[in-house]
Amino acid sequence: MQTAAPYPIDTQRYARCIAASRRIRWDIDRDVIRGRSFDLSHKFLPDGLSLVDELTFLTPAEQRFLSQVQGRTYANMFGLVERFVSAKVTDLSRDHCLGDQTALEALVRFTDEELKHQELFRRIEKLVAVQMPAGYHFDAMPNDVAAFVLSKRNWAVLAMICQLELFSQAHYRASISTATGLSDLYKDVFLYHWREESQHAIMDELEWLREDARIENSERDAAIDDLVALVAGMDEILQAQAKADAGYFLKVTGKQENSVQAMEIEATVLKAYRWTYIVTGVLEPRFCKLLGDMVSEAQMARIQSAMAPLMYAMPASGQPLRAMAA
Numbered sequence: 582m583q584t585a586a587p588y589p590i591d592t593q594r595y596a597r598c599i600a601a602s603r604r605i606r607w608d609i610d611r612d613v614i615r616g617r618s619f620d621l622s623h624k625f626l627p628d629g630l631s632l633v634d635e636l637t638f639l640t641p642a643e644q645r646f647l648s649q650v651q652g653r654t655y656a657n658m659f660g661l662v663e664r665f666v667s668a669k670v671t672d673l674s675r676d677h678c679l680g681d682q683t684a685l686e687a688l689v690r691f692t693d694e695e696l697k698h699q700e701l702f703r704r705i706e707k708l709v710a711v712q713m714p715a716g717y718h719f720d721a722m723p724n725d726v727a728a729f730v731l732s733k734r735n736w737a738v739l740a741m742i743c744q745l746e747l748f749s750q751a752h753y754r755a756s757i758s759t760a761t762g763l764s765d766l767y768k769d770v771f772l773y774h775w776r777e778e779s780q781h782a783i784m785d786e787l788e789w790l791r792e793d794a795r796i797e798n799s800e801r802d803a804a805i806d807d808l809v810a811l812v813a814g815m816d817e818i819l820q821a822q823a824k825a826d827a828g829y830f831l832k833v834t835g836k837q838e839n840s841v842q843a844m845e846i847e848a849t850v851l852k853a854y855r856w857t858y859i860v861t862g863v864l865e866p867r868f869c870k871l872l873g874d875m876v877s878e879a880q881m882a883r884i885q886s887a888m889a890p891l892m893y894a895m896p897a898s899g900q901p902l903r904a905m906a907a
Contacts, residue, residue: 588794590680591787595687598780602690605776609701613773617766619712625652625767627760630752632853635897638842643834647846650717650826651853652767653709657719658858659749659774660702661818665727666742666781667695673788684787691784694777705770714833718825721818729814734800735792737807743785743871744862746778751865752857786871793875805880809887812859816891819858823851855894863888 607613619625624645628634631651633644674688710717730738753775757768796804827847831838836846862868873881 588791590677590684590791592681592683594783594787595681595684598687598783599683599690601780602687602694602777607773607776609697609704613701613769614704614708614766619709619766620764621646621649621712623764623767624648624760624762625764626655627756627763629756629760629896630655630853630857632849632856632896636846636849639846646834647830647850649709649713650830651850652764653706653713653717654719654822654826654854655857656702656705656709656770658822660699660706661719661721661723661726662745663695663699663702664723665730665738666745667692667699668727668731669738669742670695670784687780687784688788691781694781698774698777701770701774716832717829720821720825726814726818730811733807733811734804736789736796736801736804737811739785739789739792740804740808740872741811743782743789744865744868746782746785747865747868748858748862749778750775750782751861782867786867789871798877801876802880805876805883809884812887812891815858816855819854820851823847823854826850852894855891856896859888859891860894863892 610616622645624631626648628648631648633639633647633651636644636647639647670688670692674685674692677685677688706719730741753771757763757771758775760768793801824847827843827850828838830836830846830850831843836843872884876884
């Protein structure tokens with residue numbers, strides 16, 4: 582067991598996370614769901630994330646339904662990634678067991694909250710399934726995905742987790758919280774999720790910096806290869822889910838599955854998923870600053886080269902931040 586870290590422990594930042602955790606603690610039934618069900622007369626995801634407004638041949642009702650399909654997947658995706666996040670944070674907490682007890686408490690709270698989030702998203706899937714037509718499926722298996730992610734080097738896993746939790750903050754602040762016409766229950770799910778994830782992102786940063794200080798440049802080089810592999814693995818999940826979600830939408834709406842419009846729907850859903858789950862993370866300013874301070878110019882060039890084929894996936898407006906808030 583590692584009992585000391587070369588990177589100094591910022592006890593006060595962990596302590597502030599504990600204080601915030603105590604102050605904002607919420608309950609799934611009492612605070613979030615409150616006996617409600619989903620109102621399908623409203624969108625789930627805003628256009629800045631779903632990109633349904635780019636499918637101009639769809640009726641408003643069809644755009645609304647496609648946003649609900651994508652919003653259902655959005656909740657399931659967070660339930661998926663939080664399986665490996667909670668496992669990794671449990672592992673990180675062992676480093677502090679015989680060391681800084683404030684850091685230990687903060688990470689234990691982090692794990693507890695991630696487990697609660699997984700339960701929240703399982704509950705949301707059950708509620709949505711009652712309201713929406715049969716036939717939707719989300720096939721990525723949380724334990725299989727977690728096993729793949731956790732097989733990679735710590736630096737790469739922590740980079741991915743930090744990116745995920747930072748872009749979840751950006752999605753809520755810039756898009757979900759400001760959008761009009763969304764389901765009230767759906768907005769509340771991500772309001773309460775955001776409140777706790779704000780602290781998690783701070784601890785992600787602290788633990789990633791601690792890991793970065795521990796390793797040599799040669800290990801960081803290898804970890805960058807792992808990070809690229811993790812993004813590629815995420816993209817495989819997104820390709821499969823975009824195909825499944827587009828197929829479900831076409832079947833429910835009665836549209837021809839082999840038409841030009843069907844191909845455009847699937848391509849736009851995949852573009853939206855790459856934008857939402859990969860590109861917004863690549864562009865997130867705090868993540869960019871952290872990564873840029875850790876890697877060399879040559880290492881950054883490798884990362885950018887690997888990401889280049891995915892960077893087309895932005896809103897058609899060409900103004901990502903403004904479009905996300907639309």
